[in-house]
Amino acid sequence: xxxxxxxxxxxIAAEVRHVETxxxxxxxxxxxxxxxxxQAFLARANPANGxxxxxxxxxxxxxxxxxxxxxxxxxxxxxxxxxxxxxxxRLKVVQNTEDVHNVIVCTLCSCYPIAxxxxxxxxxxxxxxxxxxxxxPRAVLAEFGFALDPATAITxxxxxxxxxxxxxxxxxxxxxxxxxxxxAALVTRNGxxxxxxx
Amino acid sequence: MTERFAPGERVRTSRVDPSHHxxxxxxxxxxxxxxxxxxxxxxxxxxxxxxxxxxxxxxYTVRFTARELFGGGEHSVTVDVWQTHLRRxxxxxxxxx
Numbered sequence: 001x002x003x004x005x006x007x008x009x010x011x012i013a014a015e016v017r018h019v020e021t022x023x024x025x026x027x028x029x030x031x032x033x034x035x036x037x038x039q040a041f042l043a044r045a046n047p048a049n050g051x052x053x054x055x056x057x058x059x060x061x062x063x064x065x066x067x068x069x070x071x072x073x074x075x076x077x078x079x080x081x082x083x084x085x086x087x088x089x090r091l092k093v094v095q096n097t098e099d100v101h102n103v104i105v106c107t108l109c110s111c112y113p114i115a116x117x118x119x120x121x122x123x124x125x126x127x128x129x130x131x132x133x134x135x136x137p138r139a140v141l142a143e144f145g146f147a148l149d150p151a152t153a154i155t156x157x158x159x160x161x162x163x164x165x166x167x168x169x170x171x172x173x174x175x176x177x178x179x180x181x182x183x184a185a186l187v188t189r190n191g192x193x194x195x196x197x198x
Numbered sequence: 199m200t201e202r203f204a205p206g207e208r209v210r211t212s213r214v215d216p217s218h219h220x221x222x223x224x225x226x227x228x229x230x231x232x233x234x235x236x237x238x239x240x241x242x243x244x245x246x247x248x249x250x251x252x253x254x255x256x257x258y259t260v261r262f263t264a265r266e267l268f269g270g271g272e273h274s275v276t277v278d279v280w281q282t283h284l285r286r287x288x289x290x291x292x293x294x295x
Contacts, residue, residue: 090238
């Protein structure tokens with residue numbers, strides 16, 4: 001089996017709480033420390049981070065080149081990182097072009113670049129999205145209201161291991177005069193997942 | 199564990215259907231794809247989920263055509279696959295499952 005991670009959220013929450021209690025009883029974690037670490041991580045984890053990454057990549061060709069080859073290292077330019085959890089996660093940034101459009105998914109569960117996008121939207125974790133986007137991505141994009149040019153090929157990235165993915169959207173036309181801050185304001189979470197154009 | 203495959207190489211995923219957890223998605227079993235890149239080395243979750251000791255092993259980004267995975271479609275899908283689940287295969291797609 002692939003590992004069924006679905007099921008009612010309440011039952012998962014109960015299981016997590018049970019494990020947490022066991023860890024606390026054995027002195028392996030401290031409840032207050034865990035809460036502090038989680039709150040600190042989530043306070044920093046926000047789609048605005050991913051938007052800053054995209055805006056910088058649009059403006060700075062050197063940053064973009066490094067972002068696409070070693071994303072983790074380049075994040076430091078913006079004071080960002082893929083740390084915050086137990087270990088730093090590997091990040092892979094995939095660039096949309098006129099010829100290729102990228103979409104990210106985790107078919108086994110819901111792996112997601114939380115540090116750059118915040119907690120994932122409910123639909124990203126749904127069985128419908130996870131099972132359908134690998135089979136019929138163009139139809140799924142259409143349901144998001146995104147009519148991709150039929151001539152543009154699609155690559156779907158299934159985060160089935162330890163890497164996390166982020167889509168670098170195409171820079172919108174007519175934004176030549178915008179600065180980095182203004183460009184970042186145009187970038188949406190769905191654009192960074194690959195289910196919307198910017 | 200040393201890297202057995204290089205970017206550009208054709209590989210076939212195993213056809214295992216274990217009773218325990220595996221990170222090889224069902225839709226990508228027994229499929230022929232091309233190695234895109236080597237991500238690094240990580241312990242195999244199939245073992246870790248069972249409490250079995252696991253040495254880090256290479257994980258590869260492997261690109262498959264939708265046609266290979268689903269019998270149709272024009273797109274491609276990349277899957278992150280542990281070396282345990284990959285076999286070498288020739289250009290005709292022959293490889294030990």
